[in-house]
Amino acid sequence: MNELFRIILSLVIVIGFVLINSLVLVWLERKVSARIQLRRGPLYVGWFGLLQTFADALKMLGKELIFPKNCDKVLYFLAPILSFAPVLGAFLVIPFGQHLVIQDLNIGLLLVFAFSGLSFIGIFMAGWASNNKYSLLGGMRSVAQNISYEIPLLLSSLNIVMMAKSFRLSDIVRAQAHVPFILLQPLAFIIFITSALAESNRTPFDIPEAESELVAGFHTEYSGLRFGIFFISEYTYVFISSCVATALFLGGSHGPFLSGWAWFLMKAYFVVFVVMWVRWTLPRLRSDQLITFAWKVLIPLSLFNIICTALALQLLKQ
Amino acid sequence: MSYITNIFTGFWSVLAGMVVTLKYMFRKPVTEVYPRVKKPMFPRFKGPTSFVVDEKTGDHRCISCELCVKICPSLCITLEKERGEDKKFHLKEYKVDYTLCSLCSLCIEVCPTDALTHAKDYEIPALSQSEMINDFLKPFREKQKTSQPVAP
Numbered sequence: 001m002n003e004l005f006r007i008i009l010s011l012v013i014v015i016g017f018v019l020i021n022s023l024v025l026v027w028l029e030r031k032v033s034a035r036i037q038l039r040r041g042p043l044y045v046g047w048f049g050l051l052q053t054f055a056d057a058l059k060m061l062g063k064e065l066i067f068p069k070n071c072d073k074v075l076y077f078l079a080p081i082l083s084f085a086p087v088l089g090a091f092l093v094i095p096f097g098q099h100l101v102i103q104d105l106n107i108g109l110l111l112v113f114a115f116s117g118l119s120f121i122g123i124f125m126a127g128w129a130s131n132n133k134y135s136l137l138g139g140m141r142s143v144a145q146n147i148s149y150e151i152p153l154l155l156s157s158l159n160i161v162m163m164a165k166s167f168r169l170s171d172i173v174r175a176q177a178h179v180p181f182i183l184l185q186p187l188a189f190i191i192f193i194t195s196a197l198a199e200s201n202r203t204p205f206d207i208p209e210a211e212s213e214l215v216a217g218f219h220t221e222y223s224g225l226r227f228g229i230f231f232i233s234e235y236t237y238v239f240i241s242s243c244v245a246t247a248l249f250l251g252g253s254h255g256p257f258l259s260g261w262a263w264f265l266m267k268a269y270f271v272v273f274v275v276m277w278v279r280w281t282l283p284r285l286r287s288d289q290l291i292t293f294a295w296k297v298l299i300p301l302s303l304f305n306i307i308c309t310a311l312a313l314q315l316l317k318q
Numbered sequence: 319m320s321y322i323t324n325i326f327t328g329f330w331s332v333l334a335g336m337v338v339t340l341k342y343m344f345r346k347p348v349t350e351v352y353p354r355v356k357k358p359m360f361p362r363f364k365g366p367t368s369f370v371v372d373e374k375t376g377d378h379r380c381i382s383c384e385l386c387v388k389i390c391p392s393l394c395i396t397l398e399k400e401r402g403e404d405k406k407f408h409l410k411e412y413k414v415d416y417t418l419c420s421l422c423s424l425c426i427e428v429c430p431t432d433a434l435t436h437a438k439d440y441e442i443p444a445l446s447q448s449e450m451i452n453d454f455l456k457p458f459r460e461k462q463k464t465s466q467p468v469a470p
Contacts, residue, residue: 032343034347036339038347040347040349190329277339281336297325
């Protein structure tokens with residue numbers, strides 16, 4: 001009974017956090033993009049326009065939910081849910097503080113990747129069910145991209161697992177008490193961030209939802225709250241990736257003076273900021289360049305990195 | 319070999335681009351927050367015509383010579399005058415229809431007493447045509463009311 005109560009409570013907290021977090025992230029995205037383009041961004045609703053996204057979300061709630069003609073109704077209905085639910089599951093093992101973990105599983109890292117791998121099924125279902133050529137193209141691209149970039153993502157985090165000798169995220173954070181792994185594994189960090197960008201469909205890897213060529217890709221036909229759920233899941237995915245990057249490379253909740261969760265959130269939001277910064281700097285890659293980059297550059301580099309790490313660990317042991 | 323140099327030059331160009339955008343992020347935005355912060359107009363801005371307020375008398379300088387009415391190419395000025403007891407003309411009404419006025423400044427150039435000028439005002443839209451007919455004497459009449467109360 002106690003355990004059930006704990007699970008329900010943490011689920012409520014996670015859902016509330018996800019909603020507020022995505023509102024803040026959308027605001028941050030608009031602010032960062034505005035400042036890079038010498039604009040001001042949202043200003044008037046709330047403090048520095050913080051409530052602007054809340055107003056937009058309210059507007060989105062009032063929109064009509066449309067079923068397009070000849071769409072696959074079951075899949076069309078399920079797709080946003082299927083892309084949103086796995087993201088919630090990934091929160092299960094993120095170590096926000098020393099003891100702030102919902103369930104500290106010993107396969108935590110694998111669980112995050114398993115859940116994130118599920119989310120693109122929802123995207124592909126959305127592309128298929130909309131009965132629209134742009135959406136279908138977007139869904140196909142999303143599958144190709146996610147399958148390609150999952151490999152360097154896993155390979156680059158394998159270095160960390162080798163060094164921390166555990167898949168448990170809290171153990172990995174504990175192993176970085178003195179030196180964060182970004183100093184020992186800079187190449188792995190770069191590969192991880194690049195593939196995380198691609199996994200969460202962000203520019204420069206946002207070909208599944210390219211506005212200028214695919215008219216928003218897989219969610220062209222979606223409206224109202226369903227579109228909003230896709231949006232929320234994308235931003236939460238960005239947040240989850242930066243949380244994992246924080247736990248793996250940036251030393252997680254370790255830091256002087258402040259308490260652990262504050263350090264963790266600061267680092268995670270900094271990574272989110274870097275992701276947005278990259279988005280508003282680089283142009284979108286072409287589809288073939290994207291796949292080439294994954295298979296010809298990222299995977300060989302991460303394999304090379306793994307060999308180097310294994311050699312170094314073996315030599316240091318003797 | 320070109321494979322490795324390609325990776326390095328690509329990475330370097332990404333870093334260079336990121337530095338450029340970071341620099342732009344800390345620059346001052348160029349956006350004007352217009353309706354909240356109004357911009358003072360530059361000195362030679364040609365806004366709507368209006369009367370110059372004379373520094374000495376605090377009144378307008380118009381002597382009702384009707385030169386501006388005659389030169390106006392779009393016939394937008396209506397002027398009414400009456401002869402006072404001192405045999406001088408006094409201005410009764412001076413109205414400009416801004417739906418007709420083309421801001422050619424001919425009335426300003428022809429005025430012998432420099433009574434007319436371009437205002438710096440740039441927010442003059444109206445909802446109806448009758449609102450676009452501007453009574454030049456209105457501010458002076460209001461000033462007279464406030465400064466010279468009628469004696470009991």
